[in-house]
Structure formats: C-alpha cells, structure tokens
Amino acid sequence: MTTRVGKKPAAPRKRAYHHGDLRQALVDATLKLIATEDVGAVSLREVARRAGVTAAAPYHHFRDKDALLAAVAEEGYRALNQRMDESLSSIRAPRTDNQLRALARCYVRFAVEHPAHYRVMFRQEWGDEEKYASLHAEGMRAYGRLQELAKETTGGKVDMDTLAFTVWAWVHGLASLWNEGPLRKKTRSDSIEPLLERSVELFVGWVMPK
Known part of the structure; x- marks a missing residue:
C-alpha cells in the first residue's frame, strides 16, 4: 500500500x-x-x-465551574449512600454497635478509594441549600443515618446531634489525615485497614461500653 x-x-x-x-x-x-x-x-x-x-x-x-464541581460532589454522596445502604442491609436491628462499625468502615473506605470525590464533597460553596438542593439532599441523607444511629444509641440520654457530630468528625478526620499523608507516614503502612479496624473497635467500645 x-x-x-x-x-x-x-x-x-x-x-x-x-x-x-x-x-x-x-x-x-x-x-x-x-x-x-x-x-x-x-x-x-x-x-x-x-x-x-x-x-x-x-x-x-x-453554568460555571462550581456547578460542575457540585455535580462531582453529588455523585460522591450518591455513591456513598448506596454503599451505606448495601452495608446496613445485612445487619439486623437493634445491633447499633455493628451499624456503627459498618457506617464507619463505609465512610473511611469510600474516602480512601475515591479521594477526588472526597476533596469536593465538603466545600463551603455547598452551604447554599437552595442553589444546590439536590446535592444538599444527598448530603443530608448520609448525615441522617448518623442522626438515626445516635438516637438509637443514646436512648435520649446524650444529645443526638453532639454524638452524630462526634462520629462524623472521627471518621472524617481519620480519612482526611490518611489521604493527605500524615497517617500513612506515622503508621508506615500502605493500607488504612489495620488502623481502621483498631480505631473502630476503640471508638465503638467508648460509645457503647459493654
């Protein structure tokens, strides 16, 4: 040719x-x-x-860059919610300790496996609930699980939102410090799993002592 x-x-x-x-x-x-x-x-x-x-x-x-990033964040929340649904579906109520374990593992593993989504899911711009209504709805669906779990766990003895905030801060901090590098350096590990399991058992033992 x-x-x-x-x-x-x-x-x-x-x-x-x-x-x-x-x-x-x-x-x-x-x-x-x-x-x-x-x-x-x-x-x-x-x-x-x-x-x-x-x-x-x-x-x-x-319409602009923020709208594109909001779509990325919403996709992240939707995927996280799906994983939480699948994980919780295999746990029989009222085992709130296992529900807490499942939610914590889902959250941290999702953040580590999808760091690009995770970076944009919590931007301050999304605070406008009217402008980003569907994104806000997906985010509240994820947070709502923590609220429900906190309510079941405390039986009204502890402020529900305070416990939900504390659980959220724990898993969010764990995932963020791993993704940004400090925890990988401190643990000298390529996998967060060993630390995640130890942290889960420690936290569950503190929140739900036997």
Whole structure:
C-alpha cells in the first residue's frame, strides 16, 4: 500500500457523544484532573479539552465551574449512600454497635478509594441549600443515618446531634489525615485497614461500653 508523499495524516476525529453522555464525560474528566493536579486546576475550558470537546460544550450542562464541581460532589454522596445502604442491609436491628462499625468502615473506605470525590464533597460553596438542593439532599441523607444511629444509641440520654457530630468528625478526620499523608507516614503502612479496624473497635467500645 502506498501513500502520496507530503500528504498530511488525517486529524483524529473527536469523540461523538450521544445524548446524556457528555455530562458524565465532563464529570469523569474533572475527577481525573483533580486526581492528578488538584481542585484549583479545574476550569470548564481545561475539562473540555481533556474530554475532547469544544470549550463551549460544558455550558450545555454547567453554568460555571462550581456547578460542575457540585455535580462531582453529588455523585460522591450518591455513591456513598448506596454503599451505606448495601452495608446496613445485612445487619439486623437493634445491633447499633455493628451499624456503627459498618457506617464507619463505609465512610473511611469510600474516602480512601475515591479521594477526588472526597476533596469536593465538603466545600463551603455547598452551604447554599437552595442553589444546590439536590446535592444538599444527598448530603443530608448520609448525615441522617448518623442522626438515626445516635438516637438509637443514646436512648435520649446524650444529645443526638453532639454524638452524630462526634462520629462524623472521627471518621472524617481519620480519612482526611490518611489521604493527605500524615497517617500513612506515622503508621508506615500502605493500607488504612489495620488502623481502621483498631480505631473502630476503640471508638465503638467508648460509645457503647459493654
């Protein structure tokens, strides 16, 4: 087979997106960008470039960068909620100690396995409940489980929200310190699992002493 001398090779064709695919492709490109750089590197133009679409294409789905990041955060909460549902479904009530273990493991493992989602799920921008209604709903669904568990655990003897805040701060801090590096350095481990199990048993023993 011969080709004409000097003829330029055909430019690669941009991926053709079917209806509904572009939005997810932009979210996926954002996650990859956050994983390799950071949230500060995200812009609609850069995400479009990485997704292989025109600079104007993201505006069909997202009004600005915050709207795109909100979609990433909402996807994270939705995935976390699904994992919590699956984990709790195998535990018979009223074993609140096992429910607490399950929720703690789900939260920390999700954060470690999906650090790009985790970085954007708790941004201050999402405090506008009206502007980010669906994101707020998914976030409250996750937090609501902690509230329900705290209520069952204390039997009204301890302030429900205080206990829920404490549990949240524990798992959030554990996951964040691991993802950012300090705990990996201190434990000299490539896996959070041994520390997670020891921490879970310690915390459950404190909250629910036998």
